[in-house]
Amino acid sequence: METPPSNLDIVILGGGISGLACGFWLQKYRPEQSFCIWEAKARPGGRIGSRRLEGYLLEAGPDSFVRQRPAMNELVSELGLDTRVCASSPQNAGTYVCGRQRLQALPQGLHLGIPTRPWMVALSPLLSLGGKLRLAMEPWIPRRANQQDESLGSFVRRRLGEEALQHLIGPLVGGIFGTDLEDLSLRATFAHLADYEQKFGSLTRALWNNPVPPAAGNFFSFPNGMQELVDALQVRLSSRLHTSMTVEKLGYQDGLWQVYSPSGGRLRARQVVLALPASESARLLKSCAPALSGMLAGLSSSSAAAVHLGWSRGRVGHGLRGYGLVSRYPARRSLVACTWSSQKFAGRAPLQEVLMRAFLRDSESLQVDEADDQRLLCEALSALRKPLRLHGQPNFWRVERYPGAFPHYHTGYLERIQSLNTQRSQFPGLHWVGPAFGSGGVPACVTQARQWVEGLDSA
Ligand SMILES: Cc1cc2nc3c(=O)[nH]c(=O)nc-3n(C[C@H](O)[C@H](O)[C@H](O)COP(=O)(O)OP(=O)(O)OC[C@H]3O[C@@H](n4cnc5c(N)ncnc54)[C@H](O)[C@@H]3O)c2cc1C
Structure with a gap:
């Protein structure tokens, strides 16, 4: 050097x-x-x-990026990587919510959990009829007069209702930040939603006027x-x-x-x-x-851990037609999400095998920084076994740790x-x-x- x-x-x-x-x-x-x-x-x-490792492609941290920011696109182009970029598999686009031992698909067309195609939510079993009606009232909820910072939890509950918070937005966003949504700054994380409310008086109207490009939900990486x-x-x-x-x-x-x-x-x-x-x-x-x-x-900041799990396809009963699952909000156990890495991008696992990555955070029963690898594996398996209908043991597993990696x-x-x-x-x-x-x-x-x-x- x-x-x-x-x-x-x-x-x-x-x-x-x-x-x-x-x-x-x-x-x-x-x-x-x-x-x-x-x-x-x-x-x-x-x-x-x-x-x-053993035919799997393991990501220590980020597994993808989004392409909405011009600086990111410029960097990729300037580095000569445009032809190397690969998009997440469109046939598997979608996410599930892990409820009481059962998976339910999140409706298509959500922007950070907010419906851009309300009819998709109308058909979803995730919300009760009351929850759907409350969501449909969003355009008539008055805008907030006080423009001081608000928590994301309070904002979503106020505009879209408790069920939308618990079943749509909470599961998608809750695991990312490692902060209770009741204390997560709206202005620091999703300022554009606060601006939408002020400018259009309604998120539904704002998304109608600023349609989210269809590719916005895509993720990108490299072979x-x-x-x-x-x-x-x-x-x-x-x-x-x-x-x-x-x-x-x-x-x-x-x-x-x-x-x-x-x-x-x-x-x-x-x-x-x-x-x-x-x-x-x-x-x-x-x-x-x-x-x-x-x-x-x-x-x-807070910590997290991830467990990579490699399975023979035949030992996974669930169809895995999605990028993964998120836990219901508020999460009752340590598992907050699980990415189905080999379904999201091609070339992540050997033929006839699948790779997934379970994310764990602190819970009442588990402190991720203190638990040993075996304990983290057990926690991931016990949370995933029933909903994914996993049989036997994984062919492969590895733990990654992220002490203090998530700023609050x-x-x-x-x-x-x-x-x-x-x-x-x-x-x-x-x-x-x-x-x-x-x-x-x-x-x-x-x-x-x-x-x-x-x-x-x-x-
Ligand atoms: C598990 C996980 C999954 C994620 N998934 C995604 C994703 O899919 N997509 C996405 O866009 N983002 C994702 N993120 C977020 C993203 O990874 C981070 O925001 C980003 O990588 C932070 O980069 P950084 O350079 O600021 O910090 P870091 O990557 O933490 O880099 C800091 C560097 O400083 C070095 N350093 C520390 N102390 C010293 C010292 N004393 N002297 C010299 N060097 C030092 C460290 O070795 C390190 O290399 C994820 C994050 C995590 C933890």
Whole structure:
């Protein structure tokens, strides 16, 4: 690995997609800036990582991306990956809700659980007649006068009713954020829904006026998984990306940032970008910016775990015609969702086998960070065995862990980030990007990185 020069314009800390994308956009739009990326692990990509094992293609973290954000599409094109992109299998589009040991298909045409084709919900057994009538009243529910942040739970209950929350929106959204929907900030997660209400007075009218493109529900990846994106970025960034370089702490003196490695190496830069989890940023800033570090440490997050399960097709009684299942809301046990990976994308499992990935979160009976792998496997199997009619044991299983990986977007989160940004402005040249400071997801990280580069002049 090449040694980085000791004085640079910019140093980016963290080589996950946020840090890699910052480097990519800098190279493209600000080629005059000297920069490097320091990544602690031997391989870049952070949460993203795909590997082949016993004929299965396993995703460590994200298994797909959506294509609604222009920055994501631009990145994919610029990396020459357009011809590599593969869409999720259209014949399997759809998701099930796992109720009392039984699966029921979610109606087609939901946008974040909100019906765009109301007649599909009318035919669904998921809602009672009363629940459907309440949903149909949505256009006549008055818009909220108070424009302060509201929880997603309160918003959905108010506009669409309790049943829509429990059977449509809750199951789809509940498992993603790891925060009770009664405390999940609407403005931080689905601001466009709040805007729809204010602008159109109704979500139904808004979706009628802004039809969701039919492809919006599609997911995309690559034949060899999400790793292809990271590999292409690694090639593009070349010697500017330094792996196995853990940053130990940061210093700030005379308008320059000092980045220390455990071996005593020191790098100086005018600007530093923290593309790290908030807790790690807090640790690095502890000695040079204790107040800011304390505020960062106060941003909470939650953990999850996933169990990859490989089965012989003949041992799975369910038809698996979908991308997976989500648990009813509020979830009673640890299983929040299960992706049927080999049904979602081709080439994820050997012939006559299926690959699935069960997501587990903390529940009354299980703390995912404390449970051993065997316990997590048992939990996944006991939740899935009946609804999927699984027989015998899986041919293959692996556990992935995500300690503290999911930032909490509590109500009032945006105000908190605003105060953090105000405090940060006392330190010229300090920047941050990533899910803790905006929205999560690969396309959102890529977009944030580009916005950061676009704002560099005024930084
Ligand atoms: C299980 C799971 C499934 C997901 N599924 C999807 C999906 O399907 N689609 C989607 O769009 N999004 C998905 N996401 C979200 C998405 O993965 C994240 O939003 C995104 O990858 C975050 O990238 P990041 O670069 O900000 O952070 P990370 O990927 O966490 O990268 C941070 C990097 O910083 C490095 N680092 C930490 N400390 C130091 C240090 N001291 N010095 C140097 N380097 C350091 C780490 O090694 C790491 O590489 C998923 C997330 C998880 C956990």
